[in-house]
Amino acid sequence: MAELVQVIVDVPTMQTNRPYTYRVPEHLERQVQPGMRVMVPFGRGSREVQGFVVAVDQPGEFDGDLKDLAGVMDLSPVLNDELLKLAGWLADQTYAFKITAFYTMLPSLLKAQTTRLVRLVDEVDEVDEQTRLALFADQDELDLAKVQTDPLALSQLMRLRRAGKVVIDYRVHDRARAKQITTITPTLSFDDYEGERLGVLKNAHAQRNLLDYLQSLAGKTVPLKQAQEESGLSAATFTTGAKRGWLKKGQAEVYRDPSGALPTSPTAPLTLNQEQAQAVKRINQATDQRTAETFLLQGVTGSGKTEVYLRAIERALANGRSALMLVPEISLTPQIVSRVRGRFGKQVAVLHSGLSNGERYDEWRRIKRGEAKVVVGARSAVFAPLDNVGLIIMDEEHESSYKQDDAPRYHARDVAKWRAAYHHAPLVLGSATPSLESRARAATGLYHRLTLLHRVNQRPLPPIQVVDMKREVQARGETNYSLPLLNLLTDRLNKGQQSILMLNRRGFSSFVMCRDCGYVPKCPNCDISLTLHMDSRSLKCHYCGHEERIPNTCPNCQGHRIRYYGTGTEKAVAELQTYLPTARIIRMDVDTTRRKGMHEKLLTKFGNHEADILLGTQMIAKGLDFPGVTLVGVLNADTGLDLPDFRSSERTFDLLAQVAGRAGRADEAGQVVIQTFNPDNYVIQLARAHDYERFFVQEMNLRKLGAYPPYYYTVRVMGSHPDEQMAARVMQAVRQELVGQLDSQTIILGPTPRAIARLKNRYYYQIVIKYRHDPALHARLTAIMEGAQQQFDRETQVMIDPDPQYFL
DNA sequence: AGCACGCCGACT
DNA sequence: GTCGGCGTGCTC
Numbered sequence: 001m002a003e004l005v006q007v008i009v010d011v012p013t014m015q016t017n018r019p020y021t022y023r024v025p026e027h028l029e030r031q032v033q034p035g036m037r038v039m040v041p042f043g044r045g046s047r048e049v050q051g052f053v054v055a056v057d058q059p060g061e062f063d064g065d066l067k068d069l070a071g072v073m074d075l076s077p078v079l080n081d082e083l084l085k086l087a088g089w090l091a092d093q094t095y096a097f098k099i100t101a102f103y104t105m106l107p108s109l110l111k112a113q114t115t116r117l118v119r120l121v122d123e124v125d126e127v128d129e130q131t132r133l134a135l136f137a138d139q140d141e142l143d144l145a146k147v148q149t150d151p152l153a154l155s156q157l158m159r160l161r162r163a164g165k166v167v168i169d170y171r172v173h174d175r176a177r178a179k180q181i182t183t184i185t186p187t188l189s190f191d192d193y194e195g196e197r198l199g200v201l202k203n204a205h206a207q208r209n210l211l212d213y214l215q216s217l218a219g220k221t222v223p224l225k226q227a228q229e230e231s232g233l234s235a236a237t238f239t240t241g242a243k244r245g246w247l248k249k250g251q252a253e254v255y256r257d258p259s260g261a262l263p264t265s266p267t268a269p270l271t272l273n274q275e276q277a278q279a280v281k282r283i284n285q286a287t288d289q290r291t292a293e294t295f296l297l298q299g300v301t302g303s304g305k306t307e308v309y310l311r312a313i314e315r316a317l318a319n320g321r322s323a324l325m326l327v328p329e330i331s332l333t334p335q336i337v338s339r340v341r342g343r344f345g346k347q348v349a350v351l352h353s354g355l356s357n358g359e360r361y362d363e364w365r366r367i368k369r370g371e372a373k374v375v376v377g378a379r380s381a382v383f384a385p386l387d388n389v390g391l392i393i394m395d396e397e398h399e400s401s402y403k404q405d406d407a408p409r410y411h412a413r414d415v416a417k418w419r420a421a422y423h424h425a426p427l428v429l430g431s432a433t434p435s436l437e438s439r440a441r442a443a444t445g446l447y448h449r450l451t452l453l454h455r456v457n458q459r460p461l462p463p464i465q466v467v468d469m470k471r472e473v474q475a476r477g478e479t480n481y482s483l484p485l486l487n488l489l490t491d492r493l494n495k496g497q498q499s500i501l502m503l504n505r506r507g508f509s510s511f512v513m514c515r516d517c518g519y520v521p522k523c524p525n526c527d528i529s530l531t532l533h534m535d536s537r538s539l540k541c542h543y544c545g546h547e548e549r550i551p552n553t554c555p556n557c558q559g560h561r562i563r564y565y566g567t568g569t570e571k572a573v574a575e576l577q578t579y580l581p582t583a584r585i586i587r588m589d590v591d592t593t594r595r596k597g598m599h600e601k602l603l604t605k606f607g608n609h610e611a612d613i614l615l616g617t618q619m620i621a622k623g624l625d626f627p628g629v630t631l632v633g634v635l636n637a638d639t640g641l642d643l644p645d646f647r648s649s650e651r652t653f654d655l656l657a658q659v660a661g662r663a664g665r666a667d668e669a670g671q672v673v674i675q676t677f678n679p680d681n682y683v684i685q686l687a688r689a690h691d692y693e694r695f696f697v698q699e700m701n702l703r704k705l706g707a708y709p710p711y712y713y714t715v716r717v718m719g720s721h722p723d724e725q726m727a728a729r730v731m732q733a734v735r736q737e738l739v740g741q742l743d744s745q746t747i748i749l750g751p752t753p754r755a756i757a758r759l760k761n762r763y764y765y766q767i768v769i770k771y772r773h774d775p776a777l778h779a780r781l782t783a784i785m786e787g788a789q790q791q792f793d794r795e796t797q798v799m800i801d802p803d804p805q806y807f808l
Numbered sequence: 809a810g811c812a813c814g815c816c817g818a819c820t
Numbered sequence: 821g822t823c824g825g826c827g828t829g830c831t832c
Contacts, residue, residue, distance in 0.1 A: 012809075044812065049809090
């Protein structure tokens with residue numbers, strides 16, 4: 001019988017980042033288990049918070065007065081033993097709070113909402129009637145959150161509270177609800193319905209039809225909605241039926257169905273070529289033998305990696321185990337989902353960002369109950385509550401979206417490795433352009449490398465033509481389109497074939513600049529240039545959301561020549577339309593796809609050949625498969641090449657390889673055009689040659705010279721404060737705590753102000769640490785996180801980002 | 809996070 | 821003299 005429990009409470013601060021001990025009242029003794037959510041009183045007053053039970057019946061060190069658990073929120077644990085352990089590891093590795101780790105692993109509905117209600121105590125006569133009316137109107141309770149923004153009301157309430165005239169109640173409410181639907185069940189026998197029919201008036205058609213319908217059900221319970229559709233009768237008719245005792249209404253719990261009515265016709269496995277068969281064989285061996293081996297499946301675009309995944313999943317299932325397949329959000333398209341569903345049917349659960357909170361919760365429950373054995377999802381799906389995992393797949397493993405860029409700053413690849421080791425399951429990392437880290441590990445034998453060099457359709461990779469834009473611009477003036485590209489576009493248009501054009505906007509966006517004095521409007525809070533949004537005719541800050549009107553005159557020199565800079569897709573489309581007046585062009589960028597579902601809608605439209613050219617940003621590069629596309633153009637390949645980021649070459653190479661793979665997926669041969677101002681750059685040249693391996697070798701040399709990953713590991717320590725001096729001082733102190741304490745090969749860079757030094761009125765300074773092997777570092781950094789609050793004032797924030805994707 | 813405690817300025 | 825500002829410490 002549990003008498004004591006250890007609870008991690010939902011108060012995300014360093015000081016409370018440890019278990020608190022609670023007594024278990026008798027009536028809860030039988031219920032409470034580790035991994036369950038509970039409600040506990042915390043702090044003075046009547047405050048109640050949600051928490052997670054991490055241990056039962058282990059007496060804590062605390063010897064003060066214990067409080068009682070207020071309630072248990074779950075019937076069975078939401079976190080099993082594996083996930084509890086994983087959360088501990090995750091928090092430790094990413095320097096995050098334990099509570100943050102728990103919530104990251106669970107659907108958001110399991111985070112209870114707390115409301116604070118202000119209630120008047122009985123003797124109101126003492127309270128000024130005017131005040132009472134102003135604040136409470138005729139209610140006796142008031143949601144504090146609604147008043148929070150009104151400083152006057154807030155201070156009045158606080159005064160009343162001090163005087164004991166009002167109290168604040170805390171209510172924790174669980175938002176996790178199973179969806180309920182109404183059902184109907186016939187209550188009479190076939191013959192009895194015949195009897196009822198005699199008692200119904202001849203012209204009561206609806207009722208007669210209802211009797212017919214109920215008869216046809218033969219006692220079966222059906223959802224009311226379905227009954228209405230099948231019978232064509234109204235809800236009111238069924239209500240009348242219930243009153244007459246012909247049927248019974250009931251409630252049933254259902255899963256919200258995120259797949260919609262998507263027909264998933266079963267698809268047969270494709271025939272494997274020899275390379276694929278070899279890869280499948282090796283992976284399946286590991287699955288059978290339960291070895292937690294990591295494979296790097298390196299296959300050119302179109303080499304049939306997905307089929308390898310599906311075969312490997314099949315084997316895991318055949319062994320009675322489950323499988324997890326991670327894909328980047330952007331390639332979690334209906335195409336890939338229907339392919340997995342087609343093979344494994346209802347055993348598949350899909351987790352993607354398009355799900356509502358309720359749908360996500362339901363998919364999570366299906367997985368947890370063991371009804372779904374295959375999970376396909378983006379980054380956070382790596383925490384799917386699967387039991388007995390037999391295989392983990394991570395497609396496009398080089399994608400930077402696998403790294404979460406707020407706390408906990410985990411990389412899904414590391415979590416996948418942890419879980420694979422826990423379950424003794426193989427992990428398959430798939431990519432055409434692996435991350436240098438993974439490719440290097442395959443080179444040392446840490447990962448087992450599997451290669452797919454041939455495309456399944458036997459077609460060669462499309463030829464890539466590199467066009468020097470310096471010459472084009474010299475000859476024809478400022479333009480986004482070279483003659484070779486225009487000629488090919490015209491040719492495709494004449495043949496009725498489709499083209500895709502990509503505008504590389506990495507590290508680059510359109511902004512407004514004064515042509516007289518060079519003034520660029522900046523965000524008053526964040527010190528970064530405001531981006532131009534033509535749809536709302538405004539300037540917006542991408543970081544804090546600040547918005548202002550486009551100025552007519554320059555605020556700096558009062559000049560009138562304030563113009564737009566940078567090439568947006570909008571401008572690129574307009575220019576293209578002047579060259580090709582008859583072409584039907586679809587523009588795809590953040591602006592045209594902001595509304596939910598627009599992304600798919602535009603792609604479907606293009607897929608149906610309702611347009612000739614798809615012009616968009618990076619988002620068009622991934623995972624699209626349009627057989628009709630025979631020309632792919634990259635308008636500005638080098639944007640992003642010169643960013644002060646050691647990974648910019650790698651990302652550019654990946655991007656070019658990705659888009660090149662979009663051409664000629666089907667029968668027609670494809671052609672790729674890359675426009676660039678740096679035609680001789682090695683990234684461009686090796687992308688043109690489709691030569692990842694040489695790129696790998698060359699880039700590794702540069703990384704070695706610069707002491708960058710994968711030769712060195714990196715950690716970024718960021719400190720922020722509303723006062724710039726303080727931010728700098730904090731990071732200076734952090735540096736002092738590290739200097740002399742670390743390995744002799746470890747390099748400490750900074751502190752330096754971050755590229756975006758001010759965000760939301762806070763100043764940021766950072767230190768980057770590069771190290772090869774430094775056993776003392778982790779403990780040092782943990783100590784810095786723990787000490788930061790005590791050492792500095794409350795406004796100080798210290799964040800640690802292990803293995804950052806960007807240093808900017 | 810949210811609350812109490814405690815120590816300094818402008819009001820009855 | 822007190823009311824109330826926000827810096828600091830603590831929450832089983």
